[in-house]
Amino acid sequence: MSQVTIESILQEKRLFHPSPEFSQKARIKSLDEYRQLYEKAKADPQTFWAELAEKELHWFQKWDTVLDWQPPFARWFVNGKINISYNCLDRHLATWRRNKAALIWEGEPGDSRTLTYAQLHREVCQFANVLKQLGVQKGDRVGIYMPMIPEAAIAMLACARIGAPHSVVFGGFSAEALRDRLIDAEAKLVVTADGGWRKDAIVPLKDQVDKALSNNTVPSVQNVLVIKRTGQTISMQPGRDHWWHDLQAGASAHCPAEPMDSEDMLFILYTSGSTGKPKGVVHTTGGYNLYTHMTTQWIFDLRDDDVYWCTADVGWITGHSYIVYGPLSNGATTLMYEGAPRPSNPGCFWDVIEKYGVNIFYTAPTAIRAFIKMGEHLPRARDLSSLRLLGTVGEPINPEAWMWYYKVIGGERCPIVDTWWQTETGGIMITPLPGAIPTKPGSATLPFPGILADVVDLEGNSVGTNEGGYLAVQHPWPGMMRTVYGDPDRFRRTYWEHIPPRDGHYTYFAGDGARRDEDGYFWVMGRVDDVINVAGHRLGTMEIESALVSHPAVAEAAVVGKPDELKGQDIVAFVTLEGNHSPSDALLKELKEHVVQEIGAIARPGEIRFADALPKTRSGKIMRRLLRSLAAGEEVSGDVSTLEDRSVLEKLRQGGA
Numbered sequence: 001m002s003q004v005t006i007e008s009i010l011q012e013k014r015l016f017h018p019s020p021e022f023s024q025k026a027r028i029k030s031l032d033e034y035r036q037l038y039e040k041a042k043a044d045p046q047t048f049w050a051e052l053a054e055k056e057l058h059w060f061q062k063w064d065t066v067l068d069w070q071p072p073f074a075r076w077f078v079n080g081k082i083n084i085s086y087n088c089l090d091r092h093l094a095t096w097r098r099n100k101a102a103l104i105w106e107g108e109p110g111d112s113r114t115l116t117y118a119q120l121h122r123e124v125c126q127f128a129n130v131l132k133q134l135g136v137q138k139g140d141r142v143g144i145y146m147p148m149i150p151e152a153a154i155a156m157l158a159c160a161r162i163g164a165p166h167s168v169v170f171g172g173f174s175a176e177a178l179r180d181r182l183i184d185a186e187a188k189l190v191v192t193a194d195g196g197w198r199k200d201a202i203v204p205l206k207d208q209v210d211k212a213l214s215n216n217t218v219p220s221v222q223n224v225l226v227i228k229r230t231g232q233t234i235s236m237q238p239g240r241d242h243w244w245h246d247l248q249a250g251a252s253a254h255c256p257a258e259p260m261d262s263e264d265m266l267f268i269l270y271t272s273g274s275t276g277k278p279k280g281v282v283h284t285t286g287g288y289n290l291y292t293h294m295t296t297q298w299i300f301d302l303r304d305d306d307v308y309w310c311t312a313d314v315g316w317i318t319g320h321s322y323i324v325y326g327p328l329s330n331g332a333t334t335l336m337y338e339g340a341p342r343p344s345n346p347g348c349f350w351d352v353i354e355k356y357g358v359n360i361f362y363t364a365p366t367a368i369r370a371f372i373k374m375g376e377h378l379p380r381a382r383d384l385s386s387l388r389l390l391g392t393v394g395e396p397i398n399p400e401a402w403m404w405y406y407k408v409i410g411g412e413r414c415p416i417v418d419t420w421w422q423t424e425t426g427g428i429m430i431t432p433l434p435g436a437i438p439t440k441p442g443s444a445t446l447p448f449p450g451i452l453a454d455v456v457d458l459e460g461n462s463v464g465t466n467e468g469g470y471l472a473v474q475h476p477w478p479g480m481m482r483t484v485y486g487d488p489d490r491f492r493r494t495y496w497e498h499i500p501p502r503d504g505h506y507t508y509f510a511g512d513g514a515r516r517d518e519d520g521y522f523w524v525m526g527r528v529d530d531v532i533n534v535a536g537h538r539l540g541t542m543e544i545e546s547a548l549v550s551h552p553a554v555a556e557a558a559v560v561g562k563p564d565e566l567k568g569q570d571i572v573a574f575v576t577l578e579g580n581h582s583p584s585d586a587l588l589k590e591l592k593e594h595v596v597q598e599i600g601a602i603a604r605p606g607e608i609r610f611a612d613a614l615p616k617t618r619s620g621k622i623m624r625r626l627l628r629s630l631a632a633g634e635e636v637s638g639d640v641s642t643l644e645d646r647s648v649l650e651k652l653r654q655g656g657a
């Protein structure tokens with residue numbers, strides 16, 4: 001894979017226009033229309049968002065102030081009363097959509113299920129009543145640790161319905177990682193399943209929950225609600241653990257949606273940063289509902305007869321915003337898939353597209369690169385002619401992968417929306433509007449209306465055309481995170497103080513490097529902090545280092561990312577050992593396994609290198625820049641004058657064990 005470099009970007013001149021046919025039918029039909037919207041929103045963001053909020057969402061009570069901005073704390077639609085579960089379900093029931101498919105689920109192995117809006121509403125109400133029966137009240141946090149089954153979405157919507165913020169933990173995280181998150185969120189109840197299917201094997205989710213809760217380390221958790229999925233034997237702790245199907249049987253399907261304050265917390269979602277433990281990103285109700293609603297509608301150009309498929313897991317923000325809330329708020333048909341491409345079924349994605357006639361397909365560059373490797377013959381063997389729009393998210397897409405996606409999957413007829421955004425932003429920020437904005441392979445193009453994105457230096461000044469800088473946002477937007485759960489100070493430090501505020505004017509620092517070309521198009525280069533993006537999964541180097549150091553054999557660890565053809569980046573760990581341990585293949589394996597135990601399989605280091613010492617500055621800081629070059633197999637360039645002991649570098653270059 002070619003790396004995303006300044007040179008490759010400057011060379012990329014190809015421009016792809018949407019077909020006139022696509023543009024004519026699109027929600028936003030031309031570059032002019034986009035520019036008008038953008039200028040309108042820029043001139044008066046509050047009126048722009050207020051008009052959409054009024055027109056597009058149901059409110060129990062209208063707000064009295066559109067935006068209260070006490071930097072860096074924003075409140076949108078102040079004193080408005082709204083419920084996102086109502087907007088995703090109830091309001092569609094009074095229309096012809098009542099019996100429209102809301103959720104199509106394709107499970108493993110070969111299971112499937114379709115829920116209409118009326119059926120989904122019914123199950124969500126029952127689930128909400130069961131939560132209440134188990135003592136969950138408005139404001140209580142609920143942990144959700146689930147496979148990709150309809151009940152994951154049902155649980156989220158049920159929490160939203162009664163005003164209990166959810167905190168979904170990706171089912172691939174370990175018991176330790178789950179425990180940390182449940183403790184931080186002080187969850188009162190956990191929703192899980194006996195197991196989930198993952199690549200021909202069962203993930204024992206309930207066992208992990210038992211482990212996470214063992215020895216009463218999470219005293220806040222009073223009940224565990226278990227969905228039967230795989231049917232394997234699990235242990236049920238009397239009084240604490242309950243089968244969903246038992247309780248569902250007696251649950252009423254009537255449960256009015258609780259009118260929530262716009263700024264009531266909707267969910268916490270943990271994400272990795274450069275320092276410390278993962279942060280609990282807090283999103284609230286009204287602004288998030290509006291932002292995910294509008295971005296879904298305009299970016300995916302949703303029409304009522306579309307089948308829309310986003311391949312993310314609900315454990316990530318993409319699953320929250322673009323499998324569940326955004327599509328359902330729009331009354332769309334959203335597809336949820338439990339499976340993943342694997343050797344026994346490498347063409348499964350194309351089977352799903354053909355089977356359901358998927359029109360809109362949203363996936364990650366890492367998946368696209370894996371498809372390329374598996375071979376063109378697989379998608380070519382399926383009828384993909386239903387597709388009319390493609391999307392990518394999670395990491396920069398290299399132009400070759402973009403071209404392959406465009407040609408082989410999209411048949412050169414589908415626009416591609418390369419969508420840049422983050423857990424923190426709640427929804428997509430920089431993206432083509434597919435009928436309006438011509439695309440360039442590798443560029444996320446232009447900001448969504450209402451988003452004042454820029455590329456700046458560390459003083460907050462815009463940098464020149466094609467100059468590198470930091471991706472930043474100048475004005476609050478409805479979907480932005482409100483705080484770090486329990487740590488408002490960390491919120492301020494992490495996002496609002498890297499670029500010093502000037503005259504009370506605050507700038508959001510995204511943590512990505514970027515540049516803008518002569519057309520104003522954004523080219524996102526990747527993280528500028530100690531976050532590694534492995535196959536679209538965001539991991540903090542420090543988390544992995546802490547996991548390694550918690551092993552008795554490890555004295556010190558430094559983790560960096562190295563370019564990887566498939567995953568974008570892979571994890572390389574440099575490790576020094578305690579005196580009584582020596583490098584061996586067995587220890588290497590053990591350390592990798594240890595990281596999996598501590599965090600989850602997504603954090604398994606691709607490579608561990610044993611070293612005598614780590615390169616440090618005179619003040620004792622690990623010189624990651626050197627390690628990154630070493631990991632990538634590049635010549636160590638640049639200034640090494642601050643390196644304390646040059647012989648360390650020599651030894652590392654020669655390679656450890």
Ligand code: 7RM
Nearest residue numbers: 393394395396418419420421422423524538
């Ligand atoms: C949605 C999501 C956020 C980080 C972000 C970037 C990277 C995401 C793109 C991208 C280039 C894109 N949330 N990123 N999308 N980089 N082009 N279209 O991924 O919180 O998990 O990660 O992902 O570095 O800061 S996330």
